[in-house]
Amino acid sequence: MPFELPELAFDYTALEPHIDAQTMEIHHTKHHQGYITKLNAVIEKYPELDGRSIEDLLEHLSDLPLDDVDKTALRNNGGGHANHSLFWSIIGPEKKVQDDLVEKITEEFGSLDNFKEQFATAAATQFGSGWAWLVSDKNGALQVYATPNQDSPLMQGHKPLLGLDVWEHAYYLKYQNRRPEYIEAWWNVLTVL
Ligand code: MN
Numbered sequence: 001m002p003f004e005l006p007e008l009a010f011d012y013t014a015l016e017p018h019i020d021a022q023t024m025e026i027h028h029t030k031h032h033q034g035y036i037t038k039l040n041a042v043i044e045k046y047p048e049l050d051g052r053s054i055e056d057l058l059e060h061l062s063d064l065p066l067d068d069v070d071k072t073a074l075r076n077n078g079g080g081h082a083n084h085s086l087f088w089s090i091i092g093p094e095k096k097v098q099d100d101l102v103e104k105i106t107e108e109f110g111s112l113d114n115f116k117e118q119f120a121t122a123a124a125t126q127f128g129s130g131w132a133w134l135v136s137d138k139n140g141a142l143q144v145y146a147t148p149n150q151d152s153p154l155m156q157g158h159k160p161l162l163g164l165d166v167w168e169h170a171y172y173l174k175y176q177n178r179r180p181e182y183i184e185a186w187w188n189v190l191t192v193l
Contacts, residue, residue: 002036002040002043003039003040005029005032005033005036006089008024008088009088009089009092012028014092014093015091015093018186018188018189019091019171019174019185019186019189020174023170023173023174026169027165028084031080031084031167031169032080032081034080035077035078035079035080035081036080036081038073038076038077039054039073039074039077039080042074042077046064046065046066049064054078054081055082055154057074057078058079058082058152058154058155059157061074061078061155062155075150075155076149076150077150078152079149079151079155082154083152083160083163083165084165086160086163087163090191090192091186091189092191093189096191096192097191097192097193098192098193101161101192102193104142105134105142108142109142112193115134115144116187118144119132119134119162119164120180120184122145122146123146123164123166124166124179126146126166127148128148129148129166129167130146130149130151130167131146131147131150131163131164131166132144132146132164132183133146133147133153133158133162133164134161134162135153135158135160135161136161137157138157138158142161143158162190166182166183170182
């Protein structure tokens, strides 16, 4: 069963003016679909991996019986699929605040504003393409950090709770080189906080 592009729960125009419709459409139908197509091409070569979830594959990446080229392709494209699937699921036109998450963040970071500042700094200072994350680590504690490329926190046994795509393809049409403005705008479309 090959991996498929998840449908969005909202229209491409729904995040305007914070994220423009053209960026959303290209990001979803071209970039995310591109990762899935390349991910499926790897899985096709290893029938024994068929049917395993993307989370399972990334968590066990280092143990998988793939040659180096295919493992890198799985890391990049499987990460791309998992990361974008999470990304679409936590943004939208309407708030659906998760009170338990807000409470845990407040407990561990002192305040929601403190957390947002740390997260925005991680996102703004990631050199080149990558992601900023809020994760639950192996002890269940929250951590904020960034990863390069499409690397997923799942690869180090962390559960990603929030992820912000800071690849230029996520913001360049509207914000050009102004990544901090995109990060600031993103809080408006994040539904869960
Ligand atoms: Mn992206």
